[in-house]
Amino acid sequence: MENNHINESLLNESIKEDLKQNRIDHMAYLPGMEAIDSTVMDTVVAASRSYDYDKYTAADVERALAHDNRTPEDFAALLSPAATPMLEQIAQVARYETRCHFGNSICMFTPLYISNYCQNYCIYCGFNCHNKIQRAKLDYGEIEQEMQAIAKSGLQEILILTGESRAKSNVEYIGEACKIARKYFRVIGIEVYPMNSDEYAYLHKCGADYVTVFQETYNPDKYETLHLAGNKRIFPYRVNAQERALMGGMRGVGFAALLGLDDFRKDAFATGMHAYLLQRKYPHAEIAFSCPRLRPIINNDRINPMDVHEAQLLQVVMAYRLFMPFSSITVSTRENPRVRNNLVNIAATKISAASKTGIGSHAEGLKDKGDEQFEIDDSRSVEEVYNDLLELGLQPVMSDYIYVG
Amino acid sequence: MHGAFRAQRFGACKLKVKVNGKVEDVAAGTTILQYVESAGYRVDRIAVEVNRNIVPKSTYANVGLHDGDSVEIVSFCGGG
Amino acid sequence: MQSKETTQDKLVLGNKEFDSRFILGSGKYSLELIKAAIENAGAQIVTLALRRANDGGLANILDYIPDTVTLLPNTSGARNAEEAVRIARLSREICGSDFIKIEVIHDSKYLLPDNYETAKATETLANEGFVVMPYMYPDLNAARDMQNAGAACIMPLGSPIGSNKGLATREFIQILIDEIDLPIIVDAGIGRPSQACEAMEMGAAAVMANTAIATAGNVPAMAEAFRKAIEAGRTAYLAKLGRVVSKGAVASDPLTGFLQD
Numbered sequence: 059m060e061n062n063h064i065n066e067s068l069l070n071e072s073i074k075e076d077l078k079q080n081r082i083d084h085m086a087y088l089p090g091m092e093a094i095d096s097t098v099m100d101t102v103v104a105a106s107r108s109y110d111y112d113k114y115t116a117a118d119v120e121r122a123l124a125h126d127n128r129t130p131e132d133f134a135a136l137l138s139p140a141a142t143p144m145l146e147q148i149a150q151v152a153r154y155e156t157r158c159h160f161g162n163s164i165c166m167f168t169p170l171y172i173s174n175y176c177q178n179y180c181i182y183c184g185f186n187c188h189n190k191i192q193r194a195k196l197d198y199g200e201i202e203q204e205m206q207a208i209a210k211s212g213l214q215e216i217l218i219l220t221g222e223s224r225a226k227s228n229v230e231y232i233g234e235a236c237k238i239a240r241k242y243f244r245v246i247g248i249e250v251y252p253m254n255s256d257e258y259a260y261l262h263k264c265g266a267d268y269v270t271v272f273q274e275t276y277n278p279d280k281y282e283t284l285h286l287a288g289n290k291r292i293f294p295y296r297v298n299a300q301e302r303a304l305m306g307g308m309r310g311v312g313f314a315a316l317l318g319l320d321d322f323r324k325d326a327f328a329t330g331m332h333a334y335l336l337q338r339k340y341p342h343a344e345i346a347f348s349c350p351r352l353r354p355i356i357n358n359d360r361i362n363p364m365d366v367h368e369a370q371l372l373q374v375v376m377a378y379r380l381f382m383p384f385s386s387i388t389v390s391t392r393e394n395p396r397v398r399n400n401l402v403n404i405a406a407t408k409i410s411a412a413s414k415t416g417i418g419s420h421a422e423g424l425k426d427k428g429d430e431q432f433e434i435d436d437s438r439s440v441e442e443v444y445n446d447l448l449e450l451g452l453q454p455v456m457s458d459y460i461y462v463g
Numbered sequence: 464m465h466g467a468f469r470a471q472r473f474g475a476c477k478l479k480v481k482v483n484g485k486v487e488d489v490a491a492g493t494t495i496l497q498y499v500e501s502a503g504y505r506v507d508r509i510a511v512e513v514n515r516n517i518v519p520k521s522t523y524a525n526v527g528l529h530d531g532d533s534v535e536i537v538s539f540c541g542g543g
Numbered sequence: 544m545q546s547k548e549t550t551q552d553k554l555v556l557g558n559k560e561f562d563s564r565f566i567l568g569s570g571k572y573s574l575e576l577i578k579a580a581i582e583n584a585g586a587q588i589v590t591l592a593l594r595r596a597n598d599g600g601l602a603n604i605l606d607y608i609p610d611t612v613t614l615l616p617n618t619s620g621a622r623n624a625e626e627a628v629r630i631a632r633l634s635r636e637i638c639g640s641d642f643i644k645i646e647v648i649h650d651s652k653y654l655l656p657d658n659y660e661t662a663k664a665t666e667t668l669a670n671e672g673f674v675v676m677p678y679m680y681p682d683l684n685a686a687r688d689m690q691n692a693g694a695a696c697i698m699p700l701g702s703p704i705g706s707n708k709g710l711a712t713r714e715f716i717q718i719l720i721d722e723i724d725l726p727i728i729v730d731a732g733i734g735r736p737s738q739a740c741e742a743m744e745m746g747a748a749a750v751m752a753n754t755a756i757a758t759a760g761n762v763p764a765m766a767e768a769f770r771k772a773i774e775a776g777r778t779a780y781l782a783k784l785g786r787v788v789s790k791g792a793v794a795s796d797p798l799t800g801f802l803q804d
Binding site for chain 1: 683687717718721722724783784797798799801802803804
């Protein structure tokens with residue numbers, strides 16, 4: 059079943075040709091990649107493989123809803139097709155859990171793309187190295203200008219992103235960006251290529267506290283057909299990134315499957331299990347989820363998330379909430395304002411504002427240096443998002459913590 | 464050395480040994496096995512410590528008592 | 544007839560498997576009753592304490608316990624890790640069993656266990672090959688320390704020893720059951736079969752009881768009542784408790800009315 063799941067919207071003629079070429083072993087570490095002693099990946103992949111979502115019934119879903127502390131079995135039921143017709147009932151419980159753990163607060167932040175050079179070939183991504191887009195990288199002065207512009211909007215949390223190129227944006231470069239960010243922001247997250255634990259430790263010293271790595275899909279066979287070249291092709295090195303980040307002293311880690319690439323139920327289940335196992339192994343770790351669906355990119359406007367409709371997206375977000383009620387859940391600007399407002403009303407706890415996925419998009423004078431990773435669907439400013447949250451009876455929060463080193 | 468001195472002073476045939484907190488006179492050369500059997504203990508029901516070191520059951524016949532030794536003999540009782 | 548799920552349901556401690564999930568204490572009652580209590584309890588593990596031996600050929604408790612039963616000496620009397628280790632080593636010397644229940648108490652009023660010293664003793668004894676079963680106050684961080692130190696299970700107290708007050712620490716025991724990948728055996732304070740049953744329904748791997756049985760009007764009959772309660776609770780847990788009215792299920796405004804595509 060799982061291998062028949064192909065999202066045709068990703069494919070064009072040249073990708074079909076490239077898929078016929080020989081490719082390196084995606085399960086073997088490359089030189090320089092730190093291999094850690096951990097069973098987490100194998101457990102997650104096996105759990106996802108054996109997840110038979112058709113066996114769950116409405117009774118399983120109701121039982122899961124009734125539990126105080128939900129088990130992996132409950133999570134499996136909540137992600138199953140049996141739960142899809144029960145979304146309203148689930149939403150009532152999900153909102154209850156969200157308010158129990160977070161009150162009315164919703165964290166606000168913005169992503170800052172500082173480079174879009176990439177050495178990976180991920181066929182669904184606008185930054186992929188075969189996609190003909192305008193490439194750019196901000197120098198330190200430009201990073202500072204962008205951060206100043208963002209800080210002026212009142213935001214205190216920033217997520218620093220790069221394309222995945224060690225050559226064009228090395229660890230030192232990202233570290234300098236973190237140091238600059240410290241001057242303007244209270245909370246710094248990074249979403250960059252996976253690295254070794256000592257490199258995460260270095261970035262933590264530079265001021266970063268949170269690391270997000272999207273696994274995209276947890277099905278290694280499907281992963282192989284989507285990531286044709288580059289370090290990202292190495293599946294285990296990516297899966298173990300969060301654990302290496304925690305070993306490097308990071309405070310929190312974020313998880314995501316890109317919904318629509320493969321069977322979204324299995325991928326969402328794997329994502330939750332990945333977070334669950336790491337939280338058990340590293341009880342101090344803060345856990346975050348993102349819930350991205352596929353979006354159109356430059357040179358392929360046909361890309362869509364196939365069978366992950368709004369109802370399925372909502373189901374996934376709520377299942378994460380109910381399984382790990384204490385986790386932070388971010389809702390992406392891939393979604394429109396209507397969907398985002400409703401998701402924060404029910405289960406999400408973090409929302410970006412004034413998002414841009416291009417390079418040099420915040421400060422005057424740096425406009426449009428480099429192209430976007432994907433099309434966003436919510437162009438609201440910080441003020442607009444802020445006011446919308448207030449209108450929903452929610453409390454926008456710019457920062458709820460301080461960096462303690 | 465201290466023990467040897469006391470053994471001479473009080474007569475070579477008797478040792479002073481503290482067993483479960485009580486000082487007892489024991490003939491020189493007595494082994495653990497001889498002591499516990501003569502005192503009515505069942506070897507398979509006890510453990511013995513001499514000066515805080517456990518004496519393995521298999522060596523009871525070979526380990527002799529010395530003057531000044533502190534011996535603990537323990538066994539099981541009801542407990543939760 | 545038993546379902547397949549329950550017949551294959553074993554309690555694993557160290558390298559031993561047990562069908563019974565009732566650990567019976569042997570304190571506070573006459574030796575003559577022990578055999579009947581063990582039989583009626585269906586117990587495969589019985590706890591013992593270590594004391595200075597009486598001289599002479601007095602009745603020994605081991606003579607009243609069937610050979611098939613696994614002996615679980617405890618370290619009662621220990622006030623710190625060092626004493627617990629000493630008692631554990633002596634106990635192993637008597638019976639050859641690697642099983643040890645660590646009990647470190649230096650509070651004579653409430654008899655509450657010292658988690659910190661217990662974790663230290665757990666580490667030492669696990670390194671010496673003992674199957675370490677630490678009795679503890681149900682604290683998640685301490686339980687993690689004991690797990691990391693090599694414990695074979697965690698034995699949180701339901702309420703103070705001998706109090707018969709039941710699961711006063713229910714919420715915290717539930718946290719241990721949910722978060723610790725070791726058998727959680729509820730020990731101490733269980734006063735009635737219904738409380739033992741409740742602990743098992745929650746997902747406890749076993750229950751240990753002593754005073755409740757020892758002080759019953761009919762000791763062997765109470766041992767049987769506990770066995771039945773523990774089996775009922777275990778079966779209920781495996782059967783998965785039924786649905787209850789979902790919380791927050793009162794639909795005010797529908798939350799999902801926004802869905803479009």
